[in-house]
């Protein structure tokens with residue numbers, strides 16, 4: 001029977017519930033369990049697809065086309081396993097299901113209420129992953145204990161524990177121990193209060209994970225144990241780490257996995273196999289090379305907006321034993337007048353980011369022109385690829401009004417155009433081309449050299465696409481299509497014939513880069529940046 005581990009958060013948000021959950025899952029996986037992670041978000045949006053990056057950071061897309069919270073990216077990067085629609089649930093989704101059922105007459109005659117109908121639907125979603133064959137299901141409850149909107153989740157957790165038997169459930173509460181410099185002390189009171197709040201909801205945490213800047217002494221552990229009804233060994237220290245990838249090893253040292261298994265009555269004799277993980281960390285921490293890569297985007301003050309790209313650079317960098325310094329560049333800062341050479345000349349490569357709308361487009365196009373004409377390695381993702389096509393048409397083919405219809409709906413030369421099946425789409429949520437699609441990679445291309453295989457599958461999130469009417473003209477002049485969707489004949493990868501490394505992709509490779517499987521295009525791009533730097537020097 002599947003075991004369920006719940007992770008709640010207390011005191012403040014942003015304590016890293018996602019990373020703790022992913023680290024625990026990694027340790028359980030390394031002990032041979034089939035672990036997965038699920039996140040419940042308490043907001044009313046049906047999914048985060050309609051939220052802008054200022055609100056919610058990056059929107060992560062799964063193979064089956066779910067637009068999800070960026071924590072799912074951590075789950076995949078840590079576990080090296082895909083997630084799905086079932087791994088991210090929001091309050092909006094829960095209510096939508098219940099209300100649809102009500103309209104269909106499923107509750108005919110009954111008053112539909114938070115308890116039991118909403119809590120039943122939450123419990124159904126929790127059980128779903130168990131039915132898919134996982135034996136350890138970690139459920140992260142978004143938000144902070146004490147929030148009004150979290151209450152139905154806590155109530156569902158309380159019921160669920162009774163339904164399947166408390167011996168099959170572990171509750172972990174992640175909390176903050178603030179350090180007061182005036183008192184020179186870590187303070188436990190906020191944690192005591194937050195545990196009290198949990199108790200009010202009928203939940204006694206089994207394990208406390210304490211996020212802290214300073215080591216937690218045995219004395220503090222004993223104090224927390226006393227006030228929060230726990231054994232002192234179940235108070236776990238989570239010290240700030242250099243990188244998120246250190247956290248599994250820190251949790252191993254703190255025996256978080258052992259404490260969880262003990263609570264479940266499981267004696268694991270296997271030593272966790274973290275060979276590959278440690279090898280990755282070794283490379284990450286001892287680079288022999290370094291490169292500077294410009295990330296040209298719209299949300300550069302918000303690293304979370306490009307979370308998966310940053311992490312893919314970490315994985316691809318480690319694979320090259322190279323430290324990648326990502327230099328954020330605001331596309332709007334390089335729009336007109338600016339001396340772009342001054343800004344970009346220190347760089348060993350540029351990545352033009354995905355995005356929506358008109359803002360910053362000209363800056364992106366100028367940066368691409370610079371990379372194309374100066375042989376600087378270029379990697380364009382989604383909108384970045386579309387801008388590369390527009391730049392080439394305008395500056396090489398001299399089609400001055402070449403544009404994407406997203407930016408200029410009335411252009412006579414729509415080199416990037418709305419996809420046919422998007423023309424009738426009116427509503428916004430979940431209606432883009434989403435999820436994994438196959439792609440055939442042409443021989444003798446840069447992409448093929450990276451992937452080392454002909455058939456790939458990559459994830460998408462867009463409405464516009466390369467307009468194949470221009471394909472012949474482009475190919476004759478040096479921009480070639482090297483990746484094609486075989487079912488719809490869509491151009492998914494473009495390259496420049498006479499350039500050391502110029503690749504644009506319509507899909508999002510960053511979503512599939514993992515610690516133990518760095519994305520081949522990121523690995524190849526970073527390698528090209530190292531070569532560029534060497535030849536320049």
Ligand code: GLN
Nearest residue numbers: 354355382383462463464
């Ligand atoms: N806005 C573009 C489109 O919808 C690109 C999307 C993206 O970069 N994810 O096609």
